[in-house]
């Protein structure tokens with residue numbers, strides 16, 4: 001007797017109907033008008049970062065469908081199967097993968113993590129030329145298949161690549177966002193929370209500017225439970241000086257270099273950071289995140305400098321809904337302009 005080799009041959013069909021498990025209750029159990037619109041997220045680049053993001057999106061139940069794209073077919077299929085095998089422990093999410101970017105068709109959100117990463121000691125800016133070449137292939141194709149999507153850029157150097165993605169996609173500026181210093185701000189909050197022995201979620205603190213070596217810590221707005229930290233330090237005459245503050249900023253900047261020198265790449269924190277942004281966007285939460293946005297005209301950045309860097313932005317279903325014109329000290333604004341200058345000079349070399 002011939003053995004059945006698949007569930008279909010045993011009499012199961014894709015809807016479970018002929019198996020006898022379920023009997024239809026009407027000809028159209030869910031009228032089209034009652035069906036919820038499904039949310040599709042694509043992740044381009046199924047490496048360390050892409051997979052950390054995909055698995056965090058899965059566990060947080062942020063999408064109905066996740067499409068994974070990578071240039072390496074075996075690795076890609078392996079990653080997809082490995083996640084699919086966790087289906088019994090996760091919210092129901094359709095997972096698909098392909099090396100062909102057309103699988104992203106109809107995405108609500110496309111997250112780009114493809115590309116070269118730093119080797120120990122290398123700066124993010126060193127990756128620029130290699131990753132721009134990749135973006136020239138990826139971004140126009142993404143825009144063609146999902147003209148209404150929001151693009152969320154993660155590949156480094158993230159600020160300049162967000163500018164590149166904006167130029168190559170032709171999308172409105174509200175729909176092109178870089179993950180920016182959302183991660184640096186989390187590292188900043190972690191270090192401050194450790195120092196003050198409180199929960200990092202109770203520390204309000206922003207790093208802005210470049211996601212990289214010239215990022216700026218906005219000390220004037222750091223607060224815990226609504227209390228400005230700098231003022232408390234001054235009033236309690238605790239020993240602190242500019243150098244102590246700068247050493248904390250440097251520790252934030254060095255965080256990535258340290259992790260890369262220890263394990264070769266960073267992944268978990270960026271996974272949570274991006275899933276946090278995805279939640280604000282797709283669930284229209286209107287939370288404020290420091291992310292990479294077009295910063296022209298803010299804090300004295302020249303009107304003819306099209307530069308993306310991180311500023312606190314209100315995120316929702318439409319993408320960037322607004323950018324906070326936060327109050328900065330003269331020194332903070334000067335550092336931000338310096339950060340903008342570095343990014344602008346590098347992006348000018350691309351001739352876009």
Ligand SMILES: NC(=O)C1=CN([C@@H]2O[C@H](COP(=O)(O)OP(=O)(O)OC[C@H]3O[C@@H](n4cnc5c(N)ncnc54)[C@H](O)[C@@H]3O)[C@@H](O)[C@H]2O)C=CC1
Pocket residue numbers: 044045046047048049050069070071072113114115116117118127131134137138153154155156157158179180183211265266267270
């Ligand atoms: N913005 C941020 O805060 C962070 C950014 N990153 C950046 O994310 C990027 C990815 O880092 P990792 O995942 O660690 O690197 P990885 O090497 O593990 O993954 C990169 C993936 O991109 C794929 N890829 C290459 N060309 C492709 C193409 N044309 N289409 C689709 N996929 C392609 C590769 O096959 C690889 O799987 C790097 O640029 C890294 O610097 C990493 C951590 C944090």
Ligand SMILES: CC(=O)C(=O)O
Pocket residue numbers: 124156183256266270
């Ligand atoms: C690699 C990188 O950009 C980060 O972990 O901050």
